[in-house]
Amino acid sequence: MDVVALGESMVTFLPSRPGRLADVPSFDRGIGGAESNVVCVLAAAGHSTRWVSRVGADAFGDHLVETIGGYGVDVSSVRRDPDRPTGVYFRTAGDRATDAHEVAYYRAGSAASAMTATNLDLEAVRGGRILHLSGITAALSPDCLTLMRTLTAPTPAAP
Numbered sequence: 001m002d003v004v005a006l007g008e009s010m011v012t013f014l015p016s017r018p019g020r021l022a023d024v025p026s027f028d029r030g031i032g033g034a035e036s037n038v039v040c041v042l043a044a045a046g047h048s049t050r051w052v053s054r055v056g057a058d059a060f061g062d063h064l065v066e067t068i069g070g071y072g073v074d075v076s077s078v079r080r081d082p083d084r085p086t087g088v089y090f091r092t093a094g095d096r097a098t099d100a101h102e103v104a105y106y107r108a109g110s111a112a113s114a115m116t117a118t119n120l121d122l123e124a125v126r127g128g129r130i131l132h133l134s135g136i137t138a139a140l141s142p143d144c145l146t147l148m149r150t151l152t153a154p155t156p157a158a159p
Contacts, residue, residue: 001048001049001050001074001127001128001129002042002047002048002049002128002129002130003038003039003042003047003048003049003050003128003129003130003131003132004039004049004050004051004052004124004125004126004127004128004130004131004132005035005036005038005039005049005050005051005052005131005132005133006035006051006052006053006115006120006125006131006132006133006137006151007033007034007035007036007053007112007132007133007134007136007137008033008035008053008087008107008110008112008113008136008137008140009031009032009033009035009036009051009053009055009064009068009112010031010032010033010064010086010087010088010089010105010107010110010112011029011030011031011032011060011063011064011086011087011088011089012029012030012031012032012088012089012090012091013027013028013029013030013088013089013090013091014027014028014029014030014091014093015027015028015090015091015092015093016028017093018092018093019092019093020092020102021090021091021092021102021104024092024093027090029063031063031064031067031068032089033136034134034136035051035053035132035133035134035137036051036053036064036068036073038132039051039068039071039073039132040068040071040073043071043072043073044071044072048074049072049073049074050073050074050075050076050077050124050127050128051068051073051074051075051077051078052077052078052120052121052124052125053078053079053112053115053120054078054079054080054081054084054111054112054114054115054119054120055078055079055080055081055086055111055112056080056081056082056084056085056086056110056111057080057081057082058085058086060085060086060088061080061086061111064078064086065078076124077120077121077124077125079111079119079120079121080111081111081114084109084110084111084113084114085109085110085111086110086111086112087105087106087107087110087111087112087113088106088107089103089104089105089106089107090102090103090104091103091104107140110140112137112140112144113140113141113143113144114141114143115137115140115141115143115144115147116143116144116146116147117146117147117150117151120147122151125151126151131151133148133151133152
């Protein structure tokens with residue numbers, strides 16, 4: 001495996017036209033999350049990639065796994081959580097660099113926020129030449145921070 005990404009992906013709702021979120025009449029659904037976006041692009045470029053995460057056992061989780069897998073990303077290590085939802089977010093269509101840009105995240109209590117070293121396939125996480133992480137995952141919850149510390153801790157040198 002070339003690249004393994006560990007982290008949250010969320011269903012993204014993008015407005016059908018510019019304007020404040022309060023004024024937008026409809027949204028198109030997509031995927032979002034740095035880790036899954038990176039492995040989707042790398043898979044499309046021909047690299048072997050894997051995404052490891054947790055999503056809800058819900059339709060939004062289905063959408064993420066099917067869409068990311070559709071890029072050729074190995075999603076076999078994504079765990080489904082029957083008790084927590086898949087995270088979602090909404091963002092405006094305007095320039096993301098301005099103060100007028102709005103984003104509304106709904107990720108508190110999500111399946112990804114409950115990631116731990118015991119409920120993920122750590123062998124799958126460590127099975128790539130490169131592990132792609134972001135600081136967002138560590139900020140999701142105390143359990144996610146502990147997971148990131150576990151994965152980034154120095155390992156003893158081989159004899």
